[in-house]
Amino acid sequence: MSRLIIVSNRVAPISEGGPAAGGLAVGVYDALKETGGMWFGWSGEVVSSGQPQLQLVEQGPVTFATIGLARRDYDQYYRGFSNATLWPAFHYRADMIQYDGHDFEGYWRVNTWLAQQLVPLLRADDVIWVHDYHLIPFAQALRAAGVKNRIGFFLHIPFPAAQVLLAVPPHRALVEALCSFDLLGFQTQADVRAFCDYVVHEAAGEIEGAEPFVAGAPVLVRAFGRSLRAAAYPIGVYPDEIAQLAKAGARGKSVRTMRQTLHDRKLIMSVDRLDYSKGLVERFRAFERLLDQVPACRNNVSFVQIAPPTRSDMHAYQDIRLRLESELGRINGRFAELDWTPIRYIHRQYERSVLAALFRQSHVGYVTPLRDGMNLVAKEYVSAQDPDDPGVLVLSRFAGAADELTGALIVNPIDIDGMAQALAQALSMPLAERRARYRDMIAQLRSNNVSVWRDTFLRDLAQGNGQRPAANAASEKATAARGKTARKRVAA
Template sequence: MSRLIVISNRVSVPKAAGAAGAQGGLAVALNSALREHRGIWFGWSGQETAEFTGHLDMQRNDDVTTATIDLEPQDIDEYYNGYANRTLWPLFHYRIDLTEYDRNFGEGYERVNERFADSVLPLIEPEDLVWVHDYHLLPLGSILRGKGVKNRMGLFLHTPWPPTRLLASLPFHERLVASMLEYDVIGFQTTEWLESFMHYVQKEMGLKVNLDNSIDYKGRRVVARAFPIGIDYAEFTQAAASDEAGAAYKALKSSVRGRKILIGVDRLDYSKGLGERFEGFARFLSDHPDQAGDAVLLQIAPPSRGDVASYQQIREDLERKTGHINGAHADVNFVPIRYVNRGYPRAQLAGYYRAADIGLVTPLRDGMNLVAKEYVAAQDPEDPGVLILSQFAGAALQLKDALLVNPHSSEHLAETIKRALDMPLEERKRRHSKLLASVREEDVIHWREQFVRALAGKDRNRDAGKEGAAGDLSHDEAA
């Protein structure tokens, strides 16, 4: 069996046996694959160094080997805070108004990708499979090819892929996409993002897309496919059944004194639609005063990327909105929005999910969104809550029995909240049963196995001739 080399911006070092704390589902799945394939997980340590040396910090925990490098402050500013999170992230989430184009950002991005390549190169053996993750490292495969790596390499993009006319606003967009075509497999979260990518390579690069979702490029065949990511269902349901989850459930239920609970759990990010969510809830409170005092929104939003100005702004905006809405609708015994800027352990979150009558997952744009799937997995099948899900989340293509909503419309969101609160038990159970089947069957292990199989070249013709394959696209994408 070939070894697996996983490369990502950051590395999740496995917990030593008996160590406290739990890892996320993605880390659990990748660590499992690394154990099976005797692999290595390589990336940035998250630490700064005064001068880049390329020194590798090698560790082995729980039978998984990790290798990390430190970066200079200029690298972090230009590559991570700059090009990754002020250029690519907003552009890929359709926020061209927040996208910053700075030559120094682009130079830092290429420099750090070059440093990643130089550092990981000595670790790659001839038969290894190389799996690169996300928008931070799009050109890494091309750089490794230039250094003589002939291994099979794959890229998985966790974010959306923007429409062609949006991507064309990015300076040197052709060069960036051409570098991605040096991978053997390119994976996307959904067919929507896959079709956007295929549209670009056809319209902007003049390439032909074959019926098996492959692209012929410079004498090589590149396979592009959708691989929807899931949660670690077994691990999460175990956490949901724990004493910690049970205590969290009881504490939250007790604190609301019989009121209905709506829950949102999101990293503090403008793509998550938190401001629009608060406005939709406020519209519900105003339009339905008979129910307004019986519903509480718990919004958990851990801060992120505090060095980026747009993230500082979203936090200030949400704090202002929370104060305004609570001031207008609260009384001495009731506050409608509980807004919390901190994270919680997975088991505790599972208890909060189970206690909530409605899961509000309303991003403006999201590659997938695993909170939606965690909410479904945490519910009591005999008395499940209702998932309200943005139609613009990748998860909406799988979780069709959620109540799909347009997060830009406060009126639509308000009416959907009322519909969820009024939904009869039998309808809730029917919808939840179908949602749970999807979450259980298409979990993170399934996702990982499907991608690694494609990367190993074992199912190249899987989609040949299938209806709906992203072949020659006859429609013109809307920007």
């Protein structure tokens, strides 16, 4: 049986029921621990001196292969091009893109270096699955090193419309690098359409089987002298496991304390990383509008926002924290009473069992990102509910999860009045309607859990497309040369 090699920017240590990690980390680990294999990537350590050394650690069926980054590599590859350029661009925030040609060179250099660290660990029949925007050039670097294994790529964040991607100066080099993979996986059909639109209109490529874009039904892409396939593979969760975590977490001290302090008030719950793409300021303002428009909610509804820190050494994230805390103080100062604080804002992480229990305790799950690839919090919220008395999910139409969770109240996160109205509807929704919406959503989550996501993607990766041009040293050398020329031209 072929070994599965997972490659991601960060190899996150995950313990069962431990601190909650991001969607990529949870999804990847849940997939890998069932099959066994290797997880390769950055350790999270920034090495101040000397050459970073690869570390191998066995944990059950999984080998963790991690390596640190030098300070310059961290600044250029991670803080620079990945998170100051690609992250805002892929989340449709062209106004926040910061581009530096040296950072782009560092991004490409680190991808090449990481690929070189992985090559000696590979076996001939390994299947390689690369994850997310930090590692777009990874397959091209492996191909240049002579690796012939099948290599798939999954993008956890949105893929932007072509006109947005054009705002990134080296956009062509990035898409050409993506075409070195054998299979590209996206969260939604809209992401597949955006990629194919770029290929056709900006790269003079060809698409076969482009309509309709059905999840899990790959289309054939021909571009930059290569053939590959692309499809939507919406990532899932294990809903029954989350339900068990919710029941276990309900016995914890923090959840019991929350119940006591609520005093029979209804609870609105949000959990997000502190990121400008999550629509947190708009979310606070919509709750304020609810209190304005529905006075009966005052002192009868509490809103808890848990927002763990992320990328706190970047100015954009420092700015969003200051804005959010300013809104928090203004709204609480306006509406708070001696025995009630409207918004409880918590800037720290909690264990997964605690979060699941809080979801189960709440009457409304409030998930309204401005743009999100999937948003597993939405799926975890539904999974954690009591089937006999479920809460209501208020969900942004711009989260990938909105395609599947049609039982949610779907909102536009820019529409403050619309979100306030959805909150009011959720808080007053009859039990029979809540149960019906929950049944529809939990059935969807069970039919497309993490195992289905993994198995479908890896099945398609193993099948190949049957029309890929024969790989040879000359074609791989030409591809690498074109990429190098493009990078020099952009940097200049």
